[in-house]
Amino acid sequence: DVKVTQSSRYLVKRTGEKVFLECVQDMDHENMFWYRQDPGLGLRLIYFSYDVKMKEKGDIPEGYSVSREKKERFSLILESASTNQTSMYLCATHSSYRDEQYFGPGTRLTVT
Amino acid sequence: GENVEQHPSTLSVQEGDSAVIKCTYSDSASNYFPWYKQELGKRPQLIIDIRSNVGEKKDQRIAVTLNKTAKHFSLHITETQPEDSAVYFCAAATNDYKLSFGAGTTVTVRA
Secondary structure, eight states: OOOEEESOSEEEEOTTOOEEEEEEESSOOSEEEEEEEETTTEEEEEEEESSTTOOEEOSOOTTEEEEEEETTEEEEEESSOOGGGOEEEEEEEEOTTSOOEEEOOOEEEEEO | OOOEEEEOSEEEEETTSOEEEEEEESOTTOOEEEEEEEOTTSOOEEEEEEETTOSEEEETTEEEEEETTTTEEEEEEOSOOGGGOEEEEEEEBOTTOOOEEOOOEEEEEEO
8 A cells, every 4th residue: 555644734834934844655656746735726736756856846836845865755845934835735656657646645834 | 838627616416416527628748637536634536547548438436538639528427425525636647647637626415
């Protein structure tokens, strides 16, 4: 069974803070993704990574960066959190052998 | 980039009736169309998908149809049950697995 875990379920941060969201998978999947989910907007891709140390911008990368130093771990970084980054953040992995993205449980981030 | 539009945003059906959700996409290079179901408080999970070389695919009570010419695809749920109540997302992608999602449809099945 694929397991995708995220470091926190709920997080409250202040405006201007640097925020780290971590995602860990145990299935040796090459591809990893970070999405944010907002009501009425669906899931929007922030960044994705095909391999260690590789990253590509998604549709809404502004204000975010990522790090993938190990295959199983993909981190999303908010350099200076702002209130408009309050959202649900979902990590996902994708196996090249099976067409399915496996999602983590999500982190609900509130920036005050 | 790809733009996926999904309709309706909410859908209420009587138990036992059918539900249909429609999506359109903009990038003719898209060739993979999955549907995800997200129950309240849970993570999205793949329920069915279709590739552009196939026009229809069925899995028990759910089916997906694809019209490449018109660039639209639909999810059909027959004999709806209370456990079908959830948010459903369509998505489209090319070979790089970079999914573009629709805004979601909240389906409520009334007992």
